[in-house]
Amino acid sequence: MPKRAELISSGVLLAFGLLLVFFIIPNQIGLPDYEVTMSPRLLPYICAIGIIVLSGSQIIQHLLARHRDSGVPFKGWFTAAEGKALVGIAGLFIICIALFIHAAPIVAGGVLVVGLLALFGERNILIYVALPTALLLATYLIFYQVLGTAIG
Amino acid sequence: MEPLIAGFDAVLDINIVLWIAAGVLLGYVVGAIPGLGKSMATAVAIPLTFYIEPLASISFLVGISKGSAAGSAVSAILLNTPGEASSAPTTLDGYPLARQGKGQKALKMGLFASVIGDFTATVTLIAIAEPLARVALLIGPVELTAILMFSLTFIAGLSAKSLSKGLISGLIGILIATVGTESETAIERFTFDTLELFDGLSLIPVAVGMLAVAEMIRQTANRHEIDSTTELLSKSQNKADKTISWSEWRQCLPAIARGSGIGIGIGILPGLGATVASFLSYGMTQRAAKDPERFGKGAIEGVAAAESADNAVVPSSFVPLFALGIPGNVVAAIMIGAFLMHGVTPGPLIFTEQPKLIYGIYAAMIFASVSLLVIGYFGQQFFARVVQVPLKYIVPVVLFLCSIGTYLQGGGVFGVGVMVVFGVFGFLFNKLQYSFVTFLIGFVIGPSFELSLRQALALTDADAANLTNYPIAIFFALLTLVAAFGIAMRQRALSGVQKKESAA
Numbered sequence: 277m278p279k280r281a282e283l284i285s286s287g288v289l290l291a292f293g294l295l296l297v298f299f300i301i302p303n304q305i306g307l308p309d310y311e312v313t314m315s316p317r318l319l320p321y322i323c324a325i326g327i328i329v330l331s332g333s334q335i336i337q338h339l340l341a342r343h344r345d346s347g348v349p350f351k352g353w354f355t356a357a358e359g360k361a362l363v364g365i366a367g368l369f370i371i372c373i374a375l376f377i378h379a380a381p382i383v384a385g386g387v388l389v390v391g392l393l394a395l396f397g398e399r400n401i402l403i404y405v406a407l408p409t410a411l412l413l414a415t416y417l418i419f420y421q422v423l424g425t426a427i428g
Numbered sequence: 429m430e431p432l433i434a435g436f437d438a439v440l441d442i443n444i445v446l447w448i449a450a451g452v453l454l455g456y457v458v459g460a461i462p463g464l465g466k467s468m469a470t471a472v473a474i475p476l477t478f479y480i481e482p483l484a485s486i487s488f489l490v491g492i493s494k495g496s497a498a499g500s501a502v503s504a505i506l507l508n509t510p511g512e513a514s515s516a517p518t519t520l521d522g523y524p525l526a527r528q529g530k531g532q533k534a535l536k537m538g539l540f541a542s543v544i545g546d547f548t549a550t551v552t553l554i555a556i557a558e559p560l561a562r563v564a565l566l567i568g569p570v571e572l573t574a575i576l577m578f579s580l581t582f583i584a585g586l587s588a589k590s591l592s593k594g595l596i597s598g599l600i601g602i603l604i605a606t607v608g609t610e611s612e613t614a615i616e617r618f619t620f621d622t623l624e625l626f627d628g629l630s631l632i633p634v635a636v637g638m639l640a641v642a643e644m645i646r647q648t649a650n651r652h653e654i655d656s657t658t659e660l661l662s663k664s665q666n667k668a669d670k671t672i673s674w675s676e677w678r679q680c681l682p683a684i685a686r687g688s689g690i691g692i693g694i695g696i697l698p699g700l701g702a703t704v705a706s707f708l709s710y711g712m713t714q715r716a717a718k719d720p721e722r723f724g725k726g727a728i729e730g731v732a733a734a735e736s737a738d739n740a741v742v743p744s745s746f747v748p749l750f751a752l753g754i755p756g757n758v759v760a761a762i763m764i765g766a767f768l769m770h771g772v773t774p775g776p777l778i779f780t781e782q783p784k785l786i787y788g789i790y791a792a793m794i795f796a797s798v799s800l801l802v803i804g805y806f807g808q809q810f811f812a813r814v815v816q817v818p819l820k821y822i823v824p825v826v827l828f829l830c831s832i833g834t835y836l837q838g839g840g841v842f843g844v845g846v847m848v849v850f851g852v853f854g855f856l857f858n859k860l861q862y863s864f865v866t867f868l869i870g871f872v873i874g875p876s877f878e879l880s881l882r883q884a885l886a887l888t889d890a891d892a893a894n895l896t897n898y899p900i901a902i903f904f905a906l907l908t909l910v911a912a913f914g915i916a917m918r919q920r921a922l923s924g925v926q927k928k929e930s931a932a
Binding site for chain 2 (some may be wrong): 296327355370
């Protein structure tokens with residue numbers, strides 16, 4: 277993996293660890309006003325300090341390695357196709373969650389399947405109708421009829 | 429023997445038989461599809477088993493994990509694309525055999541080797557898990573804390589690109605496991621006043637997100653590459669190309685025995701996994717061969733060696749799970765979620781508290797091995813067609829099922845949101861070469877690690893000098909240091925070799 281990506285990811289983790297130690301843990305975990313065997317903050321602190329130490333050591337390691345050789349170019353470790361897939365799928369889920377809350381589960385389910393087919397560039401209209409219908413019908417039969425439970 | 433017979437009695441119920449067969453069939457189909465592995469299949473199926481009784485649901489999941497381990501050979505042989513990484517060595521000789529028109533022979537040998545490896549490992553599990561659990565009952569919280577630290581370090585070192593990345597992954601997993609209300613003080617941790625976080629994060633949306641959603645994002649990005657590899661199996665009219673002769677059996681049996689042994693040993697050790705087992709078995713079989721130059725050109729022993737080791741790992745990875753409550757790999761970690769969902773805690777006490785269930789599971793595992801043989805043998809033509817289904821139809825179905833499952837088991841729409849967040853997180857984690865295996869294992873063992881650490885602090889009065897009363901704990905603490913040092917040195921040496929190779 278390119279060294280710049282390594283440095284950035286280790287830097288983000290180091291910042292996350294510091295944020296945990298100095299801000300998140302003190303603000304998000306209270307302390308009991310009675311004596312306890314182990315503070316509820318102990319394990320999160322151990323994890324945060326571990327993350328700081330290890331990510332810090334990774335940064336030092338990569339800086340030293342960078343000094344020794346030129347490293348791999350940063351471009352290319354994350355492809356455009358991966359970016360599109362990541363944003364497309366995550367975005368589609370956000371839309372479907374909103375539809376689930378504000379419209380109906382059936383609409384959200386249908387949009388999810390249709391949206392994913394569109395993301396893949398499907399051109400057959402029959403598939404756009406058949407796949408969501410089959411999945412929603414199968415879900416209805418399994419959960420509402422066979423298992424006797426409801427979704428939504 | 430009597431409890432096992434009682435276990436068979438419980439399993440030979442038509443409902444459970446059907447669930448096992450359905451699990452194996454579903455697992456085989458999922459495993460045959462390139463890129464979909466056993467851990468993903470098991471994670472997606474867990475929520476769907478919520479409404480089924482414990483024995484049937486765990487048997488179903490066992491069937492899925494066994495079926496998908498065997499099914500991954502189909503795409504490895506026919507498409508030169510392994511269903512998952514552990515079947516990669518199968519492609520080396522399986523695909524050349526398919527190109528020579530001997531695809532059916534390779535598929536049959538892959539299946540027989542898988543079943544033998546799987547069955548041998550299941551018998552080993554039955555033989556050693558309970559005695560090991562009896563020893564584990566003598567282990568107290570101080571020792572358990574040290575053992576958990578050792579396991580996590582070992583897994584971190586072996587499953588990630590570097591030890592520090594593996595350890596960071598495990599620590600993030602433990603940290604995420606602390607979200608929710610703390611058990612001793614009832615103080616909220618990292619809840620951000622969100623009601624849904626008061627009970628902590630459920631394993632299902634986290635695991636489904638990290639494994640399935642992240643994988644689907646990867647597959648979507650690589651879809652052109654994967655779909656273009658799909659080509660038809662070249663068929664031969666020669667009967668000898670479709671069957672396995674006695675001489676081929678004699679050739680393959682030592683490879684299967686070696687592969688099963690390697691798979692069992694590696695499955696019991698936490699962190700190594702099926703990929704290491706199948707590559708090791710393939711390499712050793714090649715080295716042991718009189719004519720190693722045949723390997724890579726269609727040597728049937730290559731298929732037998734890789735598949736027997738790959739499939740022996742699944743049952744043997746349940747040994748530390750049942751005996752110690754420690755998941756050695758992702759499938760075992762996900763199975764903990766299934767057990768907990770049905771009110772059963774895996775660990776040494778399971779043998780005394782739930783003997784009927786555990787022996788029922790053993791019987792189901794044996795039955796799943798038999799189902800694997802029958803379904804794999806008679807469904808060969810069907811699975812050969814399954815591998816040709818385009819990815820653009822698979823991804824919507826998988827993500828739809830993920831959403832339904834996490835909705836039902838992960839706290840409704842909030843669970844679906846958690847799944848998406850961890851899907852994105854898992855994708856980035858993988859891109860940056862952090863270990864999702866160590867993350868998930870850290871997440872699963874987090875609560876028991878905190879509990880044992882708390883009890884250990886109480887027992888030792890939080891004074892390190894008192895550790896001298898716990899020699900086993902000292903032994904594992906030292907072993908952790910030795911393992912960390914050894915792994916770091918090995919990785920340093922490997923990166924030195926890689927640098928030299930790239931410079932050359």
